[in-house]
Amino acid sequence: MDHVSFSPKGVCSRRIDFDMEDGKIYNVTFEGGCNGNLKAIGLLVEGKDAKEIANILKGNDCNMRGTSCADQLAVAINENIRDAG
Numbered sequence: 001m002d003h004v005s006f007s008p009k010g011v012c013s014r015r016i017d018f019d020m021e022d023g024k025i026y027n028v029t030f031e032g033g034c035n036g037n038l039k040a041i042g043l044l045v046e047g048k049d050a051k052e053i054a055n056i057l058k059g060n061d062c063n064m065r066g067t068s069c070a071d072q073l074a075v076a077i078n079e080n081i082r083d084a085g
Helices: 035-045 050-057 069-084
Strands: 002-006 015-021 024-031
Touching: 002 069, 015 069, 024 035, 024 050, 024 069, 035 069, 050 069
Parallel strands: none
Antiparallel strands: 002 015, 015 024
């Protein structure tokens, strides 16, 4: 299992951690940000296909920032998929 620790940009959360194995995402946690919503994202994506999750979350915007914690998770997933491929 590969562990990813990502520093998001332009959002309230300071760090996103998750594990990937066989193209699936596990153990997503956010440091900072909207606690309840970010815990819910972690629960919703647990064990799901990483590419599918990245496609769903990519482009999600928070308060006209041009990004969001969910979008930054998609960025982190996509970076990890490229690095692994």
